[in-house]
Amino acid sequence: MSDVPAFDVQAIRAQFPLLSVTAHDKPLVYLDNGATTQKPLSVLKALDDYYRQLNSNVHRGAHDLADRATRAFEASRRKVAQYVGAARDEEIVWTRGTTESINLVANSYGRNVLKAGDQIVISTLEHHANIVPWQLLCEATGAELKVIPVGDDGVLDQAAYQALLNEKVQIVAFSHVSNALGTVNPVVDMTAKAKAVGAVVLIDGAQSVAHFDVDVQAIGCDFYVFSAHKMFGPTGMGALWGRYALLEAMPPWQGGGEMIDQVSFEKTTFNVPPFRFEAGTPDISGVIGWGAAVDFMQSLDKEGMRAHEKDVLDYALAKAADCEGLKLVGESPDRAGVMSFLIDDSHPADVGTLLDRQGIAVRTGHHCTQPLMQRFGIPGTVRASFALYNTRADVDALFVGLEKVKTFL
Amino acid sequence: MIALTPSEHFLANPLGVSPTAKLLGQQLAELPDWEQRYAAVIALGDHIPPLAEGDKIDANLLHGCQATVWVVHHVDPVTGLLYFLCDSDSRIVRGLLACLLCLYNAQKPADILSIQAKPWLEEVGLVRHIASTRSNGLWAMLGKMKAVASRY
Ligand SMILES: Cc1ncc(COP(=O)(O)O)c(C=O)c1O
Numbered sequence: 181m182s183d184v185p186a187f188d189v190q191a192i193r194a195q196f197p198l199l200s201v202t203a204h205d206k207p208l209v210y211l212d213n214g215a216t217t218q219k220p221l222s223v224l225k226a227l228d229d230y231y232r233q234l235n236s237n238v239h240r241g242a243h244d245l246a247d248r249a250t251r252a253f254e255a256s257r258r259k260v261a262q263y264v265g266a267a268r269d270e271e272i273v274w275t276r277g278t279t280e281s282i283n284l285v286a287n288s289y290g291r292n293v294l295k296a297g298d299q300i301v302i303s304t305l306e307h308h309a310n311i312v313p314w315q316l317l318c319e320a321t322g323a324e325l326k327v328i329p330v331g332d333d334g335v336l337d338q339a340a341y342q343a344l345l346n347e348k349v350q351i352v353a354f355s356h357v358s359n360a361l362g363t364v365n366p367v368v369d370m371t372a373k374a375k376a377v378g379a380v381v382l383i384d385g386a387q388s389v390a391h392f393d394v395d396v397q398a399i400g401c402d403f404y405v406f407s408a409h410k411m412f413g414p415t416g417m418g419a420l421w422g423r424y425a426l427l428e429a430m431p432p433w434q435g436g437g438e439m440i441d442q443v444s445f446e447k448t449t450f451n452v453p454p455f456r457f458e459a460g461t462p463d464i465s466g467v468i469g470w471g472a473a474v475d476f477m478q479s480l481d482k483e484g485m486r487a488h489e490k491d492v493l494d495y496a497l498a499k500a501a502d503c504e505g506l507k508l509v510g511e512s513p514d515r516a517g518v519m520s521f522l523i524d525d526s527h528p529a530d531v532g533t534l535l536d537r538q539g540i541a542v543r544t545g546h547h548c549t550q551p552l553m554q555r556f557g558i559p560g561t562v563r564a565s566f567a568l569y570n571t572r573a574d575v576d577a578l579f580v581g582l583e584k585v586k587t588f589l
Numbered sequence: 590m591i592a593l594t595p596s597e598h599f600l601a602n603p604l605g606v607s608p609t610a611k612l613l614g615q616q617l618a619e620l621p622d623w624e625q626r627y628a629a630v631i632a633l634g635d636h637i638p639p640l641a642e643g644d645k646i647d648a649n650l651l652h653g654c655q656a657t658v659w660v661v662h663h664v665d666p667v668t669g670l671l672y673f674l675c676d677s678d679s680r681i682v683r684g685l686l687a688c689l690l691c692l693y694n695a696q697k698p699a700d701i702l703s704i705q706a707k708p709w710l711e712e713v714g715l716v717r718h719i720a721s722t723r724s725n726g727l728w729a730m731l732g733k734m735k736a737v738a739s740r741y
Binding site: 588 | 624680
């Protein structure tokens, strides 16, 4: 589109008020975007406008205000649906986030379909959110959990994955982008392999949606789960995208208002998806705020954005290669948004603390991927994670900060 | 190096004897900025005699902190004083533990129970400078020392 202005990182930064705050009296350098991203003015305004001008309960309105709130709410569903390439809006189920989306699939689809002796395949790279719900499901059903190994470079072993696949495998779940290492998994190919043995595929998109366009049709998966707060939207808001036929066959998970068709004490019938899975009053402002975040993303020069993000990440990796004592954890050639590392044998938490004192926000620890850290035999890493508003100057600040850290440890 | 018997190992720990908490407090409070305070705390950690490898076992692990922390103790049968040794894979945590040792090592159990750590840590400017996530190890260690003291 020719009317989209070329990507200008300074103009983008100006839209994120939080980037101007200080931390420990230093200008904040925010490199913890894997944990959550900051919010642009348009999202803040949408949240504010909602409570000032639109607040009322959705889908139950007998009045104009409720109708308008419902329209805004459903318009957001359309935006999010289009953002990931859903075939129809009704394939988007609102949840509290990636975590709840995975739990929904495990509890509704999983419990309905799995039986003893079946298998679930996940990967070593997974966030606890994409491990624990499957473990609980295995305990409940007698199914078995199998794990795709990862190489020293942080790349999944595709041959080992292929070897794990057989007709007992009912569900395959893996991340699009690893939150701990930044590895981008070959999701199209991995999905095709799983489909070849008839498995249903869930992809954890928590770390991908802020960095590149997702097209669930092109991937060919069955479920795609993601969170608003990792793509410049509000916290506590997320979605499950699922193929409509699958959603339709799934029983409800949580019961309550909104998800029913008819209720009597003898028999209750359930609403159609997505409403069947949206019991209770939803996070209406969160939904509307997320719609604004999608609008923000869609207004960008995507190619320019990707080129900028690649430039910043490549710049960081080049600096890392020159930084004495720095050891990268995860060296996938295909990566997004994340640089995980250790400094000599310093504890990552010490590095993080001393960076924090300098106003540089990174995350340290296991990043909710303890099995992955065990695989590498380390207590955790220091993770700098980037978003579209980060710059080479942020990277410079990080490495100046690291030089100072080294004088302490 | 002459091998120390386990109890000599504890007696070789200078923290709490010299520097005492009072002296350390004065030194830390006089430092002008966070950098020097952190450097001093980290350097203090190096004064803790190393823990015997055999003591680095799960039974001696302190839970509740991001870093790994081991703690062992010893009561001198003659003086009745309570001694502690500890170690951590985090240099900052080890330094903070050393600060606590200045306050509590080589003390009577009753004194360990009565001496309050928080006002002292505030006074010397440490509380303000420790990220809340990092202070966990400190409070866990404090709880451990008080619990041990209450048994004697
Ligand atoms: C890969 C991945 N999966 C799942 C989650 C959980 O997301 P949420 O906390 O928004 O449910 C995260 C967030 O850290 C993540 O990075």
